[in-house]
Every structure is written in structure tokens, then in C-alpha cells.
Amino acid sequence: METRETRDAALHRMKTVAVARRAMATRFEILLHGDDVIKLRAAGEEALNEVERLEAHLSLYRTASDISRVNARASVEPVRVEPGLFRLLQHAQKLHRESGGVFDITIAPLVRCWGFMGGTGQMPEEEEIQEARTRVGMDQMALGEEDFTVRFLREGMMLDLGAIGKGYAVERAAEILVEAGVTSALIHGGTSTVHAVGSPPDAEAWKVAVQSPEAQAVSACQLSQTEASLQSLGDSILAVVPLKDEAMSVSAVHGRSFMAQGKTYGHVIDPRTGYPAQNALLAAVVLPSATETDALSTALLTLGAMGHRQIAGLRDGMRTLLACRMEGDEELRVESQGINLKTV
Numbered sequence: 254m255e256t257r258e259t260r261d262a263a264l265h266r267m268k269t270v271a272v273a274r275r276a277m278a279t280r281f282e283i284l285l286h287g288d289d290v291i292k293l294r295a296a297g298e299e300a301l302n303e304v305e306r307l308e309a310h311l312s313l314y315r316t317a318s319d320i321s322r323v324n325a326r327a328s329v330e331p332v333r334v335e336p337g338l339f340r341l342l343q344h345a346q347k348l349h350r351e352s353g354g355v356f357d358i359t360i361a362p363l364v365r366c367w368g369f370m371g372g373t374g375q376m377p378e379e380e381e382i383q384e385a386r387t388r389v390g391m392d393q394m395a396l397g398e399e400d401f402t403v404r405f406l407r408e409g410m411m412l413d414l415g416a417i418g419k420g421y422a423v424e425r426a427a428e429i430l431v432e433a434g435v436t437s438a439l440i441h442g443g444t445s446t447v448h449a450v451g452s453p454p455d456a457e458a459w460k461v462a463v464q465s466p467e468a469q470a471v472s473a474c475q476l477s478q479t480e481a482s483l484q485s486l487g488d489s490i491l492a493v494v495p496l497k498d499e500a501m502s503v504s505a506v507h508g509r510s511f512m513a514q515g516k517t518y519g520h521v522i523d524p525r526t527g528y529p530a531q532n533a534l535l536a537a538v539v540l541p542s543a544t545e546t547d548a549l550s551t552a553l554l555t556l557g558a559m560g561h562r563q564i565a566g567l568r569d570g571m572r573t574l575l576a577c578r579m580e581g582d583e584e585l586r587v588e589s590q591g592i593n594l595k596t597v
Contacts, residue, residue: 267454272297276304277312277419279443283426286437286454296433300426300440307425310338311418313361313411314371323403324361324411331395331402339401341414341421342394344544348417349391351567352552355560357524361411362388367529369520370413374511376518382527389524416521420446420502420547427500427543445503448543449496458495463592465489466505466534466576467585491535491587492574492594500543504550505535523555532557532577534585538564539572539592558588565590 270293273282281304285293310319319334326332334342345358361370366385368375377385388409395404403412414421419442427448430438438450439459449459467489494501506519506529518529536553538546545568553564558577565573572591579586587594 268293270294270297272301274301274304276301276308277422277442279419279445281422281426281440281442283430284439285430285435287435292433293435296430296435297438299433300429303425303429304422304442307418307422310335311341311414311421313413313415320412320414327394327403328405328408328410331397331400331404333400333402336401339396339398339403341417341544342396342403342412343398345414345417345548346391346394346396348545348548348552352549352556352564353560354391354525355523355555356416356548356552357389357391358412358414358417359389359391359394359410360416360522360524361413362386362409363522363524363527364413364415364520365411366527367518367520367522368511369509369522373509374518374520376511376513386524386527389527416504416551417544417548419443420500420543420545423448423500423547424543445505445508446500446543446547447496447502448500449498452497458497460493461496461501462493463491463501463503463535463537463574465491465585466507490595491576492537492589492592494537494539494572494574494592496539499539499541500546501537501539502543502546502550503535503537504554506530506554507534521551521554530555530557532559533575534578535574535576537574537592540568540570558586561588561590 266288267286268290270285283297285297287293312318319338323332348356362385364370366377366381393406423440423442423446426440436451441447447461452458509520510517521530523530533554536550538550540546561575574589574592576587
């Protein structure tokens with residue numbers, strides 16, 4: 254039978270290792286707990302190696318990547334991709350159907366049109382928006398399951414995995430840690446997608462704070478194990494979310510945006526209209542899969558309050574949070590399903 258003394262002794266033996274690496278245009282960090290520093294560090298580095306490997310396949314900006322080859326050739330001929338990427342594209346198709354077309358990885362022509370492809374955004378002409386829309390639509394992407402190929406049925410189409418790739422990388426990194434025997438770790442990619450493996454040595458769950466979209470902090474969420482550090486964030490906190498063997502993604506308008514005519518235009522584009530999403534300021538989703546939280550937080554941000562119930566009902570046990578401001582209303586409206594607001 255475990256006593257308080259044996260628990261304290263086990264905690265005393267626990268070591269902490271932190272590893273980090275820049276990939277996918279952001280910083281990936283992993284915090285690991287265990288009793289063998291060498292094994293923890295090796296597992297952490299292996300997980301980050303996987304993130305780098307995935308970037309080489311998924312990046313829109315690397316000319317040798319699978320996605321760049323698809324974008325360059327798939328409107329002319331079927332392009333073969335590695336099996337893991339093919340399964341991710343199939344998953345993206347499923348999420349596209351489930352979200353009613355709001356989540357769409359063929360959004361790249363619109364992202365480029367609005368100046369967010371490698372830039373901070375710009376206001377295009379209406380004719381440019383409508384022309385880009387003609388080259389967007391996952392119903393025009395054919396996947397060949399027998400030979401792992403991708404084919405565009407319309408010229409000028411492009412894939413952009415920005416709304417799912419980082420979550421997929423975080424999920425794969427978590428799987429590698431678990432395979433290596435790690436039982437306590439927290440992974441985040443740019444603090445917008447977080448995956449908790451187990452729990453911290455001295456708590457039942459990891460605590461992740463979701464900050465208000467009006468906060469001056471750079472990140473959408475803050476990671477911590479202590480109530481004191483979370484309390485220090487003050488009124489900028491919307492909620493503190495406990496995570497154990499699950500992931501959370503936070504999508505927000507303020508990530509990349511520009512102002513025009515007194516209005517903020519963010520980098521999340523609604524494929525249905527061709528315009529940046531205007532229905533919410535911030536959306537958070539909690540599920541076991543970081544791949545799905547990344548994609549579905551984007552879909553929830555795009556749909557806003559009118560689609561909250563729709564997205565929240567896609568998976569059993571999903572937890573969600575949404576922050577909106579109605580036009581002409583100064584007050585921030587925050588609603589959630591399964592997440593307690595403003596608690597530490």
C-alpha cells in the first residue's frame with residue numbers, strides 16, 4: 254500500500270527535462286518528468302526529430318516537400334505522397350465533411366490572395382477574392398487509396414496544412430514519448446496546440462490557461478503546474494483547463510492579422526465566403542487527438558456562436574470554449590461546453 258512517505262520519496266526521485274526546437278515556423282517545447290534523465294532527454298529529442306521530419310513533408314514553403322510537389326504537379330497528374338501524409342489528407346477530408354465544408358485544406362489560394370502566405374496580410378480586390386474562390390474546394394481533390402496519390406481536378410489549386418499540420422506533429426511527438434515509456438510530459442507547438450501525456454508528478458492534471466483575445470500576451474495559452482503562476486496572469490485568463498492524456502488547441506484572430514477601415518482581418522479564411530472569419534475572436538477545443546483539436550478549433554473560430562453546438566457535437570466528450578463580440582457590442586461574450594470559465 255502506498256503511503257505519503259513513499260509518494261514523497263518517489264516525487265523526490267523525479268527529474269525534469271526540458272527540450273525545445275524551432276520547426277514549422279514556431280517553437281516546439283517538451284517538458285518531461287521521470288527518474289532517468291538520459292532516457293527522458295533521448296525520448297524528447299526523438300519526438301522533436303519526428304516534428305522536423307514531418308515538416309519536411311508538410312511544409313508549403315519547402316520546395317522538396319510532398320506538399321510542394323503536390324501543389325506544383327497535382328493539377329497535371331496524380332502525385333504520390335508518403336503513406337502517413339496520405340492518411341492525414343484522408344483525415345482532413347473527413348473533417349471537411351463533418352464541419353460542413355468550413356475546414357478546408359485547399360484554402361491556399363485564398364490565403365495567398367489575402368497576403369497571409371508568408372506575409373502579414375493585405376486587402377485584396379473583390380475580383381481577386383472571387384477568382385481565388387474558384388480554385389478552392391476539397392470536392393475537387395481526388396485521393397487514390399491504392400497508390401497514395403493526390404490529384405487536383407481544377408487547375409491552380411493548392412494545399413495548405415497550416416490548420417492541421419502542427420497538431421498532427423504534436424500528436425505524433427506525444428505518441429513517440431508514450432512508446433518510449435514516458436508517463437508524464439507536456440508538449441506544445443507555439444503555445445497554440447498543447448498535448449498532455451499523463452499528469453505532473455504532484456498533480457492530477459496539467460493546467461493550461463486560455464487567455465483573453467484582448468490580452469497583450471503573445472500566446473493564446475499559458476502552460477503551468479502552479480496556481481501562483483496562473484494567478485499572476487490576472488484578468489487576462491478566460492479559463493484554466495486541466496489536461497491529462499489529451500490535447501487542446503486555441504485558434505485566434507490575433508495570431509496574424511491586419512487592420513483596414515477600422516476592422517481586423519485575421520489569417521483564418523472562411524472558404525464559404527472567401528473572407529477572413531469574423532464570427533469569433535478565439536476558439537478552443539479539447540480532445541484526445543491534437544490533430545483534431547487543431548482542425549476543429551479553426552472550424553469553431555470560423556463558424557462562431559451559431560456553429561458552436563454543431564462542432565461540439567462532433568465528438569463524444571469534446572470540451573470547447575468560444576469568445577465573440579457582437580457587432581456594435583463592446584462586451585466580450587464567452588461561452589463554453591465542458592470548460593469552467595475563470596477558475597484556477
